[in-house]
Amino acid sequence: MKTHVKALVVGGGAVGNGIAYHLAKAGWDTMLVERDELTAGSTWHAAGLxxxxxxxxxxxxIHKYSVDFYKGLEAETGLNPGFYVVGNLRMAQTDARMDEYMLYSSVAETAGVYHEFLSPKEIAERWPLVRTEDLKGALFHPQDGYINPADVTQAMAKGARQLGCTIERRIQVNGYRWTGREWIVSCVRMAEQGGNLVPTEESFEIHAEHVVTATGNHAQRTARLLGIKIPAIPVEHQYIVTEPDPALVEWRKTNPQHPVLRDADAKWYVREERGGWILGPYERNAPARFLYDVPSSFRADLFPLDLERIEEEYMSMIHRIPSSETVGLKDDYNGPICYTPDGNPLVGPAPGLRNMWLAEGFSFGITAAGGTGHYLAQMMTEGEAEIDMASLDPRRYGSWMTTEYAARKNEECYEHVFILHHPDEEREACRPLRTAPVYDRQKALGAQFGQVNGWERPNYYGPADAPAGFDHASRSFRRGAWHPFARAEAEALRETAGLIDATAFTKHLVRGPGATAFLDWFTCNKLPAVGRINLTYALTPAGTTRTEYTIVRLAENEYYLVSAGAWTAYDADWLRKCAEDRIGDFGWIDIHDVTTQWGVFALAGPNARAILNEVVKDADPATRLSNKRFPWLSYRDIELGMCPVRAVRVAYTGELGWELHHPIEMSTYLWDLLLKAGEKHGLKLVGARAQNWLRQEKSYRAFGNELGRDATPMEAGLDRFIDLGKDFQGKEAMLATGIRSKCVTLLIDGPADADPWGKEALLLNGEKVGRLTSGGWSVAFGKQIGMGYVRPDLAEVGTKLQLRMFRETCEAVVAEDSPYDPKNVRIRQDG
Structure with a gap:
């Protein structure tokens, strides 16, 4: 058996084999080890949709790649993966569900996924066993269907072996040790004894440059072995198989299989199975399992079925397929399926570790296996994938995350599989958890909170005592109940002043003899002088945008870095790893995550200076906050009442403003002080949704939207923040990439009751030429606004494009960069 490989994959389910196949295809010497038999985990009992x-x-x-990839496996390997291309029919009982499908249609259009819309009449004509009189319509994918999980896994395994991969079964990993160059993986041979797997006396080590864990239900054991946190915990998922349905048997004599049927509003899927039906519900109160470990006796096992828990879904199947009412039950399955708090798998580098990659938390592992292998192999072998994988990065969860949090959120995520996926959705489990000191004050003032990285953050402020019949929790794919409140906040900030709680910002202190040289190489813009700030970007080695930073230079070799609040652990891990890699070149660097030490209030608007002048303590009132004393893009240590403040002259909304970074324990004092001072100056509290609209009016790019690992800063139109006269990480790759697309701002004439969400395709004469990455409402222009990427030849101001909203085509015109106050007169105004 091999003991030295380039890449070791741990876990022999569908996901592990998909990764092993693609690493071997990329030319890496790859080995896969599985503690039991291939498919012995959740793969064996998956429904294969x-x-x-x-x-x-x-x-x-990822899903599209898998579906296309599986169709070619038999020709490559000689093994039939059992792919039944029967299509997928998602039915809608409500207008809101149809709105969801129309929004999804935008995502599908940007990714090139073919789909159709069907009316109830068309459904009934094609599949008369389905009751349709209470449906609004359906979304149909004719190119997907279902597959045999064991067969597709074995086909990928054979393909991996053909490409040179070694696959070993009955090997359990008991430890990982990093030497600085490679991983030494401690293993033991397993044997069957009395129906259980037990370790033998045969132990050995495998040396690997890279390790990928795809351990499924065993993710918590993997986390302990690695000394990290992995919020992948299984939840019970049950499905039942009926006896043959005579009506279905008769139908099949002259007709093809039904598509996989999904009645999303009833929370189930159904597909054919040997003349009968498989019903898979996503019911309430399904419990998380294996919070700490999988019992050694649990192999290809199941839990007892809980029919009472799925009674409602079972009855709704009978309603939708009346012929199933008299059919008996043949088989039942209740097994563990891994989830994560947001439903997306964890794919990418393990936090704090070198050459350790995670592929955990797959609730749709069969669908994702091929695509995950493809894109993760790109990340490992080429440095980056061709698509931005940040939304799946394991480091999107910080060390604050606990087992209890993951278990409860994963249960919620399971329950929400078929609950409407509103873009303004805010799920309630495990909240509030991380709160700024002013949380209770904000709540009393009508704050309606969202959650980012566990932090509670006001989305908007509504009346604390909402009138009867008004529901702040209502959601919509069009303009929700929150829209008029956010609009009023945006208008107030443009006209008077607004106060935004930005405490969730990620904050790092970087200092030491090597700090200046390191940051100069780490970021693409010039470093600011002492007392000044600069906006800059850290690039990936592939030349794309890894992180956006506001850098405040506190001293010659001391810097305060501010980045997006959703990405604290993600940014911290990259920052530290890059510093460690170059410590021999630049010298000692001290890096501290100080996010929870500093509160941040953003005060902006034409009256912002007047409000601060009410409370700032300075010997010369006439010049306290003038441009001469405190110019744009500078910082000063000031005192507001009794609170010491690191004030930064910048505003994400494009108005005169300051970010007021302060000791977090003084947040309540400073909050009260600012609100009192702002009373006579028209100060209004402003939430994240209004801020998102305002930053688009200034064409301010947002990380995770316009900025990501699939576009360079030059493609994002950030040339003014790039110093090509210096050397920095990713520079040569950025220049070699060139301009594949350009980021633009668009003003949109959309429907009267909806705004774009940033998921829509951009079209020219019906042809897709780009996609939106952000969207909303512009109070300055009185119409919808969006940002996105288009072909470079279409990025000229005045270019007319189209986008689709609710299946209607709207006109979108490319605006100048920063269409609101393009010369930054307002942000520089003196006083």
Whole structure:
């Protein structure tokens, strides 16, 4: 048996074999080890559905790749993966569900996923066993269907072996040790004894440059062995198989199989199975299992069925397929399926570790296996995938995440598989958890909170005592109940002043003899002088955008870095790893995550200076906050009342403003002080949704939207923040990439009751030429606004494009960069 390989994959389910196949295809010497038999985990009892439907841009690409890849496996390997291309029919009982499908249609269009819309009449004509009189319509994917999980896994395994991969069964990993160059993986041979797997006396080590864990239900054991946190915990999923349905048997004598049927509003899927039906519900109160470990006796086992828990879904199947009412039950399955708190798998580098890659938390593992292998192999062998994989990165969860949190959120995620996926959705489990000191004050003032990285953050402020019949929790794919409140906040910030709680910002202190040289290489812009700030970007080695930073230079070799609040662990891991890699070149560097030490209030608007002048303590009131004393893009240590503040002259909304970074324990004092001072100056509290609209009016790119690992800063139109006169990480790759697409701002004439969400395809004469990455409402222009990427030849101001909203085509015109106040007169105004 091999003991030295380039890449070791741990886990022999569908996902592990998909990764092993693609690493071997890329030319890496690859080995896969499995503690039991291939498919012995959740793969064996999976229903094998292959839904293309997904609201995530990255996951849609992964699923599409899998569906296309599986269709060619038999020709390559000689093994039939059992792919039944019967299609997938998602039915809708409500207008809101049809709105969801129309929004998904935008995502599918950007990813090139074919789909159709069907009316109830068309459904009834094609599949008369389905009751349709209470349906609004359906979304149909004719190119997917279902597959035999064991067969497709074995086909990928054979393909991997043909490409040179070694696959070993009955090997359990008991430890990992990093030497600085490679992983030494401690293993033991397993044997069957009395129906259980037990370790033998045969132990050995495998040396690997890279390790990928795809351990499924055993993710918590993997986390302990690696000394990290992995929020992948299984939840019970049950499905039942009926006896043959005589009506279905008769139908099949002259007709093809039904598509996989999904009645999303009833929370189930159904497909044919040997003349009968498989019903898979996503019911309430399905419990998380194996929070800490999988019992050694649990192999290809199941849990007892809980029929009472799925009674409602079972009855709704009978309603939708009346012929199933008299059919008996033949088989039942209740097994563990892994979830994560947001439903997306964990794919990418393990936090804090070198050459350790995670592929965990797959609730749709059969669908994702091929695509995950493809894109993860690209990341490992080429440095980056061709699509931005940040939304799946394991480091999107920080060290604050606990087992209890993951278990409860994963249960919620399971329950929400078929609950409407509103873009303004805010799920309630495990909240509030991380709160700024002013949380209770904000709540009393009508704050309606969203959650980012566990932090509670006001999305908007509504009346604390909402009138009867008004529901702040209502959601919509069009303009929700929150829209007029956010609009009023945006208008107030443009006209008077607004106060935004930005405490969730990620903050790092970087200092030491090597700090200046390191940051100069780490980021693409010039470093600011002492007392000044600069906007800059850290690039990937592939030349794409890895992180956006506001850098505040506190001293010659001391810097305060501010980045997006959703990405604290993601940014911290990359920052530290890059510093460690170059410590021999630049010298000692001290890096601290100080996110929870500093609160941040953003005060902006024409009256912002007047408000601060009410409370700032300075010897010369006439020049306290003037441009001469405190120019744009500078910082000063000031005192507001009794609170010491690191004030930064910048505003993400494009108005005169300051970010007020302060000791977090003084947040309540400073909050009260600012609100009192702002009373006579028209100060209004502003949430994240209004801020998102305002930053688009200034064409300010947002990380995770316009900025990501699939576009360079030059493609993002950030040339003014790139110093080509210096050397920096990713520079040569960025220049070699050239301009494949350009980021633009568009003003849109859309429907009267809806705004774009940033998921829509951009069209020219019906041809897809780009996609939106952000969208919303512009109070400055009185119409919808969006940002996105288009072909370079279409990025000229005035170019007329189209986008589709609710299946209607709208006109979108490319605007100048920063269409609101393009010369930054307002942000520089003196006083």
């Amino acid at each position: 292959l839904p293309l439907f997904n609201m995530s841009y990255a996951t849609t690409h």
